[in-house]
Amino acid sequence: MSEVVLRTEKVAKVYMMGKREVRALSDLDLQVNKGEFIAIMGPSGSGKTTLLNVLGCLDKPTAGKVILDGVDVSNMPEREACKIRRDKIGFIFQTFNLLPYLNARENVELPMESTKRSKSERSTRARELLKLVGLSGREDHRPQRLSAGEQQRVAIARAMANDPAIILADEPTGNLDSENKYEIVRLLANLNINQGTTVVMVTHDSQAASHTERMLLLRDGKIAKEKQGLHSMKKKLICPYCGNKIQTTDQRCPNCKKRL
Amino acid sequence: MSVGAFTRAIRNISRRKIRALLVIVALSFSLAIMISIPAGVVANQESAQKLDQNYNSTILATEEQINQTTTLIEVSSSSGAGIFSRNFTAPAPGSYNFSGSPGGFGGYGGSFVSRTPSYLNKSIVGNVSAVAGIAAIVPSLTVSSSDTIQQTISTPRGDFTINRPLYTITGVSLNSSLDDEYPILPADIVSGTNLNETSTDTDVVLMSLNLTEYYGVGVGGQVTLDGTAFTVAGIYNPTDQGSLETRGVYMSLNDAQILTDNVGNVSTLDVYAANASIVDSVNTQIQTMYSSEIQAGAMSVTTYSDRLANLENEQAVYTDTLNSAESTVAQTQSVAAQEIIVALVATSLIVLFVMLYTVRERTREIGTLKAIGFSSWSIMKQFMLEGVILSLAAGLVGIGIGTVGASALSGVLLPSINPFGSRGGGFGGGFVFALSSGSASSSSSAVVTPMVMLLALGAAVVLGAVGSLYPAWRASRTRPAEAMRYE
Numbered sequence: 001m002s003e004v005v006l007r008t009e010k011v012a013k014v015y016m017m018g019k020r021e022v023r024a025l026s027d028l029d030l031q032v033n034k035g036e037f038i039a040i041m042g043p044s045g046s047g048k049t050t051l052l053n054v055l056g057c058l059d060k061p062t063a064g065k066v067i068l069d070g071v072d073v074s075n076m077p078e079r080e081a082c083k084i085r086r087d088k089i090g091f092i093f094q095t096f097n098l099l100p101y102l103n104a105r106e107n108v109e110l111p112m113e114s115t116k117r118s119k120s121e122r123s124t125r126a127r128e129l130l131k132l133v134g135l136s137g138r139e140d141h142r143p144q145r146l147s148a149g150e151q152q153r154v155a156i157a158r159a160m161a162n163d164p165a166i167i168l169a170d171e172p173t174g175n176l177d178s179e180n181k182y183e184i185v186r187l188l189a190n191l192n193i194n195q196g197t198t199v200v201m202v203t204h205d206s207q208a209a210s211h212t213e214r215m216l217l218l219r220d221g222k223i224a225k226e227k228q229g230l231h232s233m234k235k236k237l238i239c240p241y242c243g244n245k246i247q248t249t250d251q252r253c254p255n256c257k258k259r260l
Numbered sequence: 261m262s263v264g265a266f267t268r269a270i271r272n273i274s275r276r277k278i279r280a281l282l283v284i285v286a287l288s289f290s291l292a293i294m295i296s297i298p299a300g301v302v303a304n305q306e307s308a309q310k311l312d313q314n315y316n317s318t319i320l321a322t323e324e325q326i327n328q329t330t331t332l333i334e335v336s337s338s339s340g341a342g343i344f345s346r347n348f349t350a351p352a353p354g355s356y357n358f359s360g361s362p363g364g365f366g367g368y369g370g371s372f373v374s375r376t377p378s379y380l381n382k383s384i385v386g387n388v389s390a391v392a393g394i395a396a397i398v399p400s401l402t403v404s405s406s407d408t409i410q411q412t413i414s415t416p417r418g419d420f421t422i423n424r425p426l427y428t429i430t431g432v433s434l435n436s437s438l439d440d441e442y443p444i445l446p447a448d449i450v451s452g453t454n455l456n457e458t459s460t461d462t463d464v465v466l467m468s469l470n471l472t473e474y475y476g477v478g479v480g481g482q483v484t485l486d487g488t489a490f491t492v493a494g495i496y497n498p499t500d501q502g503s504l505e506t507r508g509v510y511m512s513l514n515d516a517q518i519l520t521d522n523v524g525n526v527s528t529l530d531v532y533a534a535n536a537s538i539v540d541s542v543n544t545q546i547q548t549m550y551s552s553e554i555q556a557g558a559m560s561v562t563t564y565s566d567r568l569a570n571l572e573n574e575q576a577v578y579t580d581t582l583n584s585a586e587s588t589v590a591q592t593q594s595v596a597a598q599e600i601i602v603a604l605v606a607t608s609l610i611v612l613f614v615m616l617y618t619v620r621e622r623t624r625e626i627g628t629l630k631a632i633g634f635s636s637w638s639i640m641k642q643f644m645l646e647g648v649i650l651s652l653a654a655g656l657v658g659i660g661i662g663t664v665g666a667s668a669l670s671g672v673l674l675p676s677i678n679p680f681g682s683r684g685g686g687f688g689g690g691f692v693f694a695l696s697s698g699s700a701s702s703s704s705s706a707v708v709t710p711m712v713m714l715l716a717l718g719a720a721v722v723l724g725a726v727g728s729l730y731p732a733w734r735a736s737r738t739r740p741a742e743a744m745r746y747e
Contacts, residue, residue: 049744058631058741078636085740086633095746097628101271111632113264158632170744 005165005198006032006055011064011074013050013221024050025061026221032166032200037192037231039209040202042218048202049170051218055200056089056168057081069165086111090159092169096151098143104130104154105139111161129157132195133187149180156187160197169201173208182259185211186251189231193248234260265638269646272618283614284654287720290607291658293669295716297596297603299708300670304592308585315578322571330536330564331395333543335388335529335550337380337559379525380559388531391545393538398444398530401431401513403520405486409474409507427471427507429485431516431526434461444530445510452479452494455510464493466510474507485509488519539563592674599673604723607651611727615647619735626735627742636736643735647728648721655720662716663708 013025024047032038042048053059054066057073066074073084085091090111098107108126117125130139133153143151152172159167169188173181185208191197201212209215213232217225233240237247244255252259273280385399404425432444434456445454445466455466465483467475472495477483481492490511498508517523531546533539543563553559562570619626626639662669 053741053744056631058739058743082630082633082635082740085631091628091631091743093628093743095624097624097631097743099268099625099628101268101275110629114633114635114638162633 003034004031005034005036005069006030006200007067008055009065009067011051011054011061011066013047013054013059014062023221025054027064028222030055030216030223032198034165034198035192035196037189037199037213037229038201039212039215039229040200040218041204041206041209041215042224046218047221048218050221052168052170052200052202055166056091057084086114087162088165090161090164090167092152092155092159092167092172094171094174096143096148096155096175098151098154098158100143103140103142104135104146104157107143107154108157108161111158115162125161126157129160130154132160132191133157147180148176149183152176152180152184153187156184156191160191160195166198166200169199169203171203172201173203173205181205181208186260189234190248192231193235265642265645266649269642269649272646273649279614280650280653283610283650284657286610287607287651287654288658288661290603290610291655291716291720292662292665293603293673294600294607294719295659295662295708295712296666296669297600297673298712299666300674301589301592301596303667303670303707304589304674308582308589311582311585315582319571319575319578322574326564326567326571329567331533331539332564333531333533333539333546334562334567335380335384335531335546335559336562337527379522379527380529382524382526384526384529387549388529388546391542391549393534393542394531395534396530396532398532399433399513399526400444400528400530401516401520401522401526402428402528403431403516403522404428425507426474427485427509429509429511429516429520431511431513431520433513446496446498446508448497450495450497452492454494454496455512458493461512462515463488463490464511465490466494466496467492468498468508469495470498471507471509486519490515536564588675595674604719607654607720607723608727611647611651611724612730614650615643615728615731616734618646619643619731619738622735623738623742624745626738627740627745630738630740631743639738640732640736643732644725644728647732648724651720651724651727652717655717658720659708659713659716663713666708 008028008030010027010029011025012023012027015022015024028047028051030051040048040051050059054061054074055068057066057068057076061074064074065072068084069088071084073081076084098104099110102110105123105126108129109122112122112125115122127139130136130153133156135150135153135157138146138150141150143154146154152175156167156172159169167188172188173184176184188197188199188201189211192199199212201209203209210229211231212229213235215227215229216223217227219225230240234246237245239246239253239256239258239260241258242253242256244253246253246260250260379401382399385397388394389397405427407426408423409426410423430444432455445456446468449466450469452466455461455464458464465485467477467483472478472481472483472492475483477492479492479495482489483492484490496508496510511519513526517525531542533542540563543561546561547554550559550561554561629639630636
């Protein structure tokens with residue numbers, strides 16, 4: 001039985017839209033195991049972003065519990081919630097959300113600012129992470145000098161800065177062209193395999209979602225459907241298309257030549 | 261090296277350079293106003309004090325001189341040459357040439373300007389001497405040069421320049437039997453000899469110290485006035501005659517008449533009654549003799565009591581000026597207080613609005629920072645820091661502007677002391693003006709002290725903090741979920 005990183009118990013979120021009550025999440029139960037790579041899909045208004053906000057301690061549920069790394073975070077005061085976000089969660093945004101006046105390395109160092117790490121440790125760690133996402137040599141570039149794909153890589157490195165229990169990605173491929181989309185999903189998948197990073201990715205994009213392990217379909221604030229993704233095969237180093245043996249470094253299956 | 265909150269604040273400010281610049285300029289003006297106002301208040305107080313000191317010394321000296329001449333009846337060629345014509349050899353206001361209005365009043369003989377519009381014929385001496393009870397008659401001729409010298413006068417309202425006659429000639433009848441008893445010559449001889457002690461009366465002058473300095477001559481030296489060479493017999497100190505910057509030249513009446521093309525003319529006749537009790541009767545007889553001239557305003561006859569009355573008028577004018585100066589100082593203080601409060605509020609408001617705008621503009625950035633683990637407090641600190649850095653930068657610029665432009669700024673912002681008083685103009689105005697200009701030329705204008713500069717920097721920090729308090733608090737309350745609003 002694998003360790004549970006994140007679990008929700010009958011989580012509900014109700015908004016008031018004027019006088020109308022909107023149930024964005026309704027008694028949702030979800031379990032994310034350590035080392036999983038999950039996609040949450042669903043049509044607009046199905047509650048994807050609300051779920052991500054609640055999971056990420058950005059918003060409080062109206063009812064139910066969110067247990068992250070064994071701690072109930074559902075009603076945590078902001079003073080503590082910010083520490084949970086800093087230490088346990090890594091966020092990736094659709095629009096990357098890098099600080100334009102900081103270079104790549106400084107952006108990656110940001111979440112480490114109020115931690116115990118020394119300045120030199122932060123700097124070293126930021127360099128390592130940028131190397132990990134394939135941005136060696138671009139540490140001193142500011143966001144405007146990086147391509148969209150590169151900016152999202154910096155954002156991924158930033159999300160991993162404090163070695164979080166889980167990475168929450170909100171439409172990470174939403175602002176990228178198809179080539180970069182593939183690269184980013186592949187990067188997340190590889191980090192999942194090589195670093196054991198747990199990733200929950202909200203996406204519209206079924207192709208991107210298909211590269212995860214488990215796809216959850218959200219409808220009316222509930223998980224309506226669950227499906228296996230290609231990633232579960234790749235994790236076992238088997239080509240999901242032809243069943244041939246593959247390496248993590250392979251970009252294409254040596255046998256069927258399909259993109260992995 | 262990791263980037264701290266301070267560096268982030270600096271980089272954020274420099275990201276929008278034009279805005280930062282505008283804010284700093286706007287803030288720096290408020291701060292410049294703040295520092296120049298106290299300087300202006302101090303300058304006004306000093307001016308008022310100087311005015312007061314001059315008032316006392318001058319009025320007292322004049323009174324003393326008037327009191328020494330109880331038997332004197334002064335017969336002058338016009339009503340304009342009042343009491344101060346003899347006691348103060350400075351020109352009456354009629355002959356002031358303010359720049360921009362060229363030409364003296366009643367110009368005479370090219371190089372000289374009459375201090376009075378007309379002269380008395382020397383025949384008057386014979387006529388007056390027929391009056392009973394007269395001990396002595398001392399005729400004199402006073403003429404100002406049409407050559408002028410520019411004098412800059414600093415007042416709290418700013419500097420301005422007036423043209424004054426380069427020198428004023430007084431021709432004195434050098435009758436040795438009268439000189440000691442009925443003094444008309446200056447007494448304070450610095451070097452050389454007085455005119456009544458020279459071996460010759462011709463082509464010698466007694467000159468004021470400031471004029472000999474101007475010409476660079478000493479006793480025994482030659483000086484050329486309107487083409488005629490004179491030998492300097494003696495030098496006198498004009499400063500004991502009030503604060504007027506007197507540039508006087510004394511010579512024999514004869515020399516003065518020839519030099520100024522006034523042969524046969526005198527401007528003043530000092531008539532001494534044999535004793536104080538008959539002054540009134542002598543006066544009445546002279547007045548009767550020349551009643552038509554007096555009526556026409558071509559001649560004036562003043563006695564001790566007239567001069568005393570005139571002095572009282574002058575005192576009243578001067579008291580007015582002093583009172584108005586004092587009320588200006590009081591007014592200055594309340595205006596200054598109001599303006600400083602306005603500047604303080606304006607500074608805070610500028611910081612407030614700019615920082616509010618910045619916070620609104622950067623909602624997503626703030627949301628992101630919170631999402632990746634920044635505490636509300638660290639967000640608050642970040643924005644306070646930006647506000648303080650902005651106002652501190654403005655403070656430094658403001659100190660620069662304020663120090664350079666303190667006089668100009670406080671002149672615009674504060675009421676300044678009017679050297680002419682509330683009923684300025686006329687002779688009294690000129691008198692008072694002469695006094696206050698004498699003081700103003702040595703007075704200080706608004707100066708910013710290091711203490712005021714330090715206070716201004718402190719104020720900049722405090723106002724920056726106060727102004728950015730609410731925006732920073734707003735920033736700290738931003739919901740982290742704002743990070744995921746992509747529109």
